[in-house]
Amino acid sequence: MTKIGLEIHCQLTKLRSKLFCNCRANYRGLPPNSNICPVCAGLPGSLPVLNKRAVEKAAMIALALGCEIPERVSFFRKNYFYPDLPKNFQITQYNAYGPTSIGSEGNVEIEGKVIRMRRIQLEEDPGRLVYEGSSEKTQLTLVDYNRAGTPLVELVTEPDFENPRQVRIFLNVLADLVENLGVSDPYLDGAMRVDGNVSVEGGNRVEIKNVGSFKDIEKALNFEITRQQSLVDRKIPVIAETRHWDEARKITVSARSKEEEQDYRYLPESDIPVIIVSREKIENLRKQMPESLAEKKDRYIKKLGIPAQVAEVLSSDKFYSDLFDKTHTESNAREVANLITTDLMGVADTREKKSELKIDNKAISDLADAIVGNKLTRNSGKIALLELVKTGKSFSEVISTLDLSNVSDIATLEKIIGEVFKEEEKAVIEANTNPDAVNYIVGRVMRKTKGKADPSVTLEIIKKMISIK
Ligand SMILES: [Zn+2]
Structure with a gap:
């Protein structure tokens, strides 16, 4: 059986300062x-001073994942020598004598499967090595310490994943969760990095280090499972090692033999006092946490009457659920949800495209009201919406520039229907006995009005004019 466990590094990008000093967290x-x-x-x-906000944010992640927070939270030094780590140790957390990391033993459910969280720890991000050209050919490696000390949360799962697809779904759920908590923007470059540990039946555990995109970690794991399986099938041992994902060649390559825990010589970090976490503090923190994604979805379904599938799509996208929350009224909630999920999400599905949208909440609400009140057909509504977010104009401006307002006044509609009757005499004669003929006439009216007539009103008038029961 294939077993996959993850270590995810997530920067707390929403914080102002670094974990142990006043430098900017946004480097x-x-x-x-x-x-x-x-x-x-x-x-x-120099002496580190712990950023309390970072501890709170990390604790929020732990609580959101159902983890336990211990009464005593402390820090450790993880010793290793690498140019991006100027102290030659990283301040992190470690469960040496019982849990002292910010979180332990949580659960995340994806598609009915429970993924157990082993540990959540708060630590500092190292600096960055910058290679001139490609890392293999260059003679020169530069180091940039701007990132050093950025608050980082490491999340470690149990090896509960059975395939790379589950991994991708889990990572998306996790990204939505930290985004919703307002602690991180997981889509910033390098804000969320993943290590995957993978083994197949009869083989050793291999670690794939530092993959920056969710698509790539899925590809890397798939490649690695195939590679390991083919070794096992040929009775060649799978070596326990760390491998890198080569993005260009779409393969994993051997990096170094894997360090064991004892190589890091963990020591208690005596420059940072132990944090005593009272139950009261935890309850206060819980109260500050925003509505969870599950609660949000529930509110959409139960309070606003939005269909479950639409609520699911809407609640999992922070950008659009925020837009929805700011825009809808009680009477137009379903229509606003409709406009966003069916018309807007399709056009603006990436970060860049979302940031280009010119959004006037009132205009979108007015538009939904017009559809609810039958002043605009859904089709015209879509056209109007796309123009609204392209130009940032008000609803009335868009309607008058695009000439979209419904042919709703009955006299005009009767006149148009009269014209259609003259053109389609045969259908009118058949209309009394054949429902298809009636539909055909409605279709002709819709075409003549370029979709601006309300089909149900049109049908009523037609029935009255040729006295169909
Ligand atoms: Zn600093």
């Missing part, structure tokens, strides 16, 4: 080594 786009101080550069004599 992206800054000139190299401009966002550093003696603490994050690891200069002798």
